Amino acid sequence: MSETILIQLFVFLLAGYVGLQTISRIPPLLHTPLMAATNAISGISLVASLVLAGSGDGLIAAILGAVAVACATANIVGGFLITDRMLAMFRRAPSKDEEEGGASAADV
């Protein structure tokens, strides 16, 4: 087993642990935005697609790469836009005091 693989396994293990810790703190309220967000972030596979598409390794590699670039880009652009759209909808209630004042007047 080469040293690179060993380091990669460390990276994988630690990233997985950080993910577990971070993501288990996200409330169910935000689970749909979370999934949209991880979709957007997983568009990072664009970096691998870019290298394939631009490798000058023949037409087939270029086409495979270009399709991969398109897929990953669609995920990034669409993912960040839709996550932002969703998160913009999550609003807090207007401050409690005003509401209560108004409500008791309307009551009875």
Next chain:
Amino acid sequence: MNETAIQIAYLLAAFLFIAALRALGRPDTARRGMQVAALGMLVAVAATLLHAGIVSYGWIGAGLAIGALAGYPLGMWVPMTAMPQRIAMSHALGALAATLVGIGTYRHGLGAGELGHGHMLALGFEVLLGALTVTGSLMAFGKLQGLLPGRPVTFPLQNMVTAALFIAAAACLVALVIAPLSVPLFVTMLVLSLAIGVAVVLPIGGADMPVVVSLLNSYAGLAAVATGFALDNNILIVVGALDGTSGFILSVAMSKAMNRPFRNVLFGAFGAQPEGGQAANTEGGEMSPINAEDAALRMAYAERVVVVPGYGLAVAQAQHQARELGDMIEKRGGDVRFAIHPVAGRMPGHMNVLLAEAGVPYDKLVDMEDINERFADTDVALVVGANDVVNPAANSDPQSPIYGMPILKVAEARSVIVLKRGQGAGFSGVENALFYEQKTSMLFGDAKQSLIDLGVQVKAA
């Protein structure tokens, strides 16, 4: 020099992504966090364009342009109700990118005659997981979008066939690691993986989709991890691991909430449920109907009202009417909360998004665990289009197919009003004893129309 700059850019991106996921833990910081993540993405991509291996930019430009053009409508035009299928499509796209990169890398390795065994293992995983996620996600998309029948499709020996496909694909992978240069093996594995995706999602019904969508999220992440190992790319490993754990956590949460053992979920053998020919202990009970006027009066003078929305609410597109009714009750001084069961929707957290879109403030959206403590203090629980998630049989009847599933303890409220289309059993065919309880009143009719009527009557009360 360039290589170092690229790696530092990736490091920065990894940090920003993790910070973004942390910010996602609170609704008031979440939005800013995602903007930070987008910046990280920009940095990583811009740095990659400097990569020494990139010699031409024509195909890259074309791919970027097409992707951006396709991504914009996927981000801006998709309605919130269509979020589950939108996410499934996104899994498919991400996995397709990973698979294509895997195939490209394999071809390159073949040409150069340099395919190590370890390298092949990573590539094999990448293509296997990627390909099954592509077809699995497309199947999920088709079912959620209504292009394919939403009901489980089952045939004899189905699990055997799926297992055989799995074993065959795994055998191909092993053989490939031993003999990496065998193209027919690679192609066979690719085809088998595509078939596995179809086979796994085929027997799964609409109600089980939250688990499937989460699980595919996890697989897409693992495919990215494998890509990272195959290409010696740490940022892919990090992001893939984050994506994978996120999907894993959500799958576990969903399978718990739906009462499916996670072991079954992992192996995809959770589609076939025992078809319940079971008689609920509802004998001796009658549903007591109520009209909108009386129901509205009860709510208008209630201090605490909890609305329990189910998938039926989303199907009827009635979340706006539910919010308006809540506003009316609050105007009169009542306190209104929305009780959100983890599987009230077709993907994790879906109901929250639908209600947030309708304008319900997020502090009114309460998770199952928190709201269950409040039902005893609740004057009226209004159940709209929910059935299984409020069925007390899950707690009390070991014979019931949903026994053991965590539910919203609506029966603890002082009174319950259920909006329901007709007298029949619900979507799952499971009888619900809650509907026959003394404190429960049934308001029959279309959910949306009933909510409108209730709103009008509460206003007039």
